[in-house]
Amino acid sequence: MCGITGYVGKDEAAPILIKGLARLEYRGYDSAGIAVLEGHRIRALKMPGKIKELYKGLKKTRLNGTTGIAHTRWATHGIPNYINAHPHYDCRKAIALVHNGIIENCEGLKAQLKKEGHKFLSETDTEVLPHLIEKYYKGVLEDAVRRALKDTKGSYAIAVIHKDEPGKLVGARCGSPLVVGIGTGENFLASDCPAIMDRTRKVIFVDDQEVITLTGDTVVITGLNGRKINKKSTTIDWDISQAEKGGYAHFMLKEIYDQPRVVHEILSSRADVAKGRIDLEGIKITTAGLREVDNIVISACGTAYHAGLVGEYLIEKFARIPVEVDVSSELRYRNPVYGKRSLFIAVSQSGETADTLAALREAKKNGVKTVSICNVVGSTIARESDGVIYTHAGPEIGVASTKAYTAQITIFILLALYLGGIKGSVTRKQLKEALTGFEMIPEYMDEILDEAETIKACAKKYYRLPCFMYIGRGVNYPNAFEGALKLKEISYIHAEGYGAGEMKHGPIALIDRNMAVVAIVPQSFTYEKMISNMQEIRARNGAIIAIATEGDLSIKKHARSVLYIPKTEEIFSPLLTIVPLQLLAYYIAVLKGRDVDQPRNLAKSVTVE
Ligand code: AGP
Numbered sequence: 001m002c003g004i005t006g007y008v009g010k011d012e013a014a015p016i017l018i019k020g021l022a023r024l025e026y027r028g029y030d031s032a033g034i035a036v037l038e039g040h041r042i043r044a045l046k047m048p049g050k051i052k053e054l055y056k057g058l059k060k061t062r063l064n065g066t067t068g069i070a071h072t073r074w075a076t077h078g079i080p081n082y083i084n085a086h087p088h089y090d091c092r093k094a095i096a097l098v099h100n101g102i103i104e105n106c107e108g109l110k111a112q113l114k115k116e117g118h119k120f121l122s123e124t125d126t127e128v129l130p131h132l133i134e135k136y137y138k139g140v141l142e143d144a145v146r147r148a149l150k151d152t153k154g155s156y157a158i159a160v161i162h163k164d165e166p167g168k169l170v171g172a173r174c175g176s177p178l179v180v181g182i183g184t185g186e187n188f189l190a191s192d193c194p195a196i197m198d199r200t201r202k203v204i205f206v207d208d209q210e211v212i213t214l215t216g217d218t219v220v221i222t223g224l225n226g227r228k229i230n231k232k233s234t235t236i237d238w239d240i241s242q243a244e245k246g247g248y249a250h251f252m253l254k255e256i257y258d259q260p261r262v263v264h265e266i267l268s269s270r271a272d273v274a275k276g277r278i279d280l281e282g283i284k285i286t287t288a289g290l291r292e293v294d295n296i297v298i299s300a301c302g303t304a305y306h307a308g309l310v311g312e313y314l315i316e317k318f319a320r321i322p323v324e325v326d327v328s329s330e331l332r333y334r335n336p337v338y339g340k341r342s343l344f345i346a347v348s349q350s351g352e353t354a355d356t357l358a359a360l361r362e363a364k365k366n367g368v369k370t371v372s373i374c375n376v377v378g379s380t381i382a383r384e385s386d387g388v389i390y391t392h393a394g395p396e397i398g399v400a401s402t403k404a405y406t407a408q409i410t411i412f413i414l415l416a417l418y419l420g421g422i423k424g425s426v427t428r429k430q431l432k433e434a435l436t437g438f439e440m441i442p443e444y445m446d447e448i449l450d451e452a453e454t455i456k457a458c459a460k461k462y463y464r465l466p467c468f469m470y471i472g473r474g475v476n477y478p479n480a481f482e483g484a485l486k487l488k489e490i491s492y493i494h495a496e497g498y499g500a501g502e503m504k505h506g507p508i509a510l511i512d513r514n515m516a517v518v519a520i521v522p523q524s525f526t527y528e529k530m531i532s533n534m535q536e537i538r539a540r541n542g543a544i545i546a547i548a549t550e551g552d553l554s555i556k557k558h559a560r561s562v563l564y565i566p567k568t569e570e571i572f573s574p575l576l577t578i579v580p581l582q583l584l585a586y587y588i589a590v591l592k593g594r595d596v597d598q599p600r601n602l603a604k605s606v607t608v609e
Contacts, residue, residue: 009186284387351379
């Protein structure tokens with residue numbers, strides 16, 4: 001939810017920290033701050049607003065020193081303002097600390113520390129940490145950090161410096177992501193890899209309850225008990241330019257256009273059409289183990305949840321295994337009934353969503369086999385699942401998830417076919433036919449993207465309307481929710497997704513000329529039903545935008561605007577119908593002057609409850 005960076009080495013820390021922070025802005029951007037060790041003095045600057053405000057402040061206030069920390073915030077406790085911005089200090093300003101996460105027992109800790117004479121300045125939960133460290137400090141920063149963290153409950157990724165220990169940077173994590181960057185004569189801490197990739201590609205992913213002590217030349221990792229832990233480093237294999245906009249106006253647009261490549265790469269790496277074989281490398285459950293599975297529980301949030309709904313439809317269709325899908329924030333408290341032969345699937349682009357991580361841990365406590373479908377390699381959900389199927393969609397920076405969604409659906413289609421093959425409900429011949437059709441999808445996505453100007457023109461016709469309704473059926477029912485979510489989160493226009501068959505049970509009362517209705521109505525076995533629903537809406541002056549199959553000319557009688565997708569088998573159609581919905585939301589948001597990549601109130605990864 002927030003982004004942190006840390007540097008210790010031979011170069012001036014401030015420019016390195018700020019540049020790294022800018023690459024983490026997608027994690028939160030309501031205030032930012034930096035602290036640098038100048039000899040035995042901590043010099044700091046904090047600003048409300050985006051990182052560019054901090055840039056401006058640093059032009060006036062030079063911070064010199066080769067050890068430092070920085071932070072970009074997404075407020076959880078305390079409004080976004082100067083005093084609540086990180087870094088936070090102890091009483092003597094001997095310690096500076098930045099934090100991503102939530103200290104759940106902060107009130108109790110603060111009360112106790114106040115009793116012991118500590119003075120607090122902010123409303124944040126974070127501020128208890130430097131005071132706790134001060135309480136236990138006996139000359140060795142990492143010892144005091146380990147001791148202090150034993151008193152805390154909740155989630156954290158922290159970076160800490162002490163004025164009496166120049167050249168030392170300490171970090172720790174529990175529940176929030178943290179990576180160590182290993183350089184030559186310099187080392188780094190960061191919430192995510194893009195922050196350090198300019199300086200090094202050699203990283204160590206930190207696990208929960210681990211404490212890191214860095215100098216320019218040394219990296220020491222221990223548990224909270226102080227016992228050393230040896231961890232392997234990983235070399236990041238994707239290019240920083242992938243994490244840049246690449247000439248597009250927004251990350252979101254770049255990622256929408258990246259979808260054909262992503263789907264193609266997943267298929268070329270995981271499907272052998274000629275042999276009718278699928279490789280779900282990483283799933284780590286044997287064929288025999290999968291054959292025993294008699295029910296599947298899918299847990300996710302937001303867009304990932306919608307991908308799970310598509311997965312439910314496909315797995316039940318091909319593998320005839322009962323599936324239930326739940327939003328993680330409900331599942332984790334619902335005390336669901338798991339059987340001995342249940343399979344739990346967590347779906348998460350970031351692999352750090354707190355609710356999904358908690359639901360995963362609950363399932364593991366119940367002895368359930370767990371698999372995650374994740375995009376970020378080495379993320380917590382990925383590492384804590386028994387098996388992980390990576391989508392390898394590359395970094396998704398826009399807060400509104402697009403290519404991760406179509407990548408998740410692609411994996412679900414392969415998983416459904418794979419399970420069907422194991423269960424015997426899909427023959428080798430059927431598998432080959434399905435994969436042959438699947439291979440056309442990237443090209444069909446490109447054809448839709450080639451029609452972007454038509455979609456832009458459609459956005460111009462409807463962007464002033466105050467509310468939208470999205471309706472769909474069957475395997476395109478989840479896209480009604482996903483299309484609505486895209487519009488809501490980047491344009492701030494109210495939008496709802498509904499099963500088309502539900503309209504008569506209440507929502508049709510909303511229909512009037514101020515309501516745009518997006519009807520997802522490709523060729524399918526429920527096509528006629530969709531047409532009836534559209535007629536009911538038009539009879540009440542609803543303005544319909546139809547997402548229909550190329551060649552369907554009769555649809556024009558039922559809709560004011562039509563956006564076409566190429567003809568394809570119904571099981572692949574969600575991968576196509578979502579593309580015009582993504583672009584429609586994008587162009588409407590641009591027309592409304594919204595901050596498309598960093599919409600208000602949101603962050604890319606919701607690592608708190
Ligand atoms: C989707 O556009 C949103 N940004 C949000 O709903 C997101 O899908 C959700 O927070 C889940 O994130 P995850 O996939 O990283 O777990």
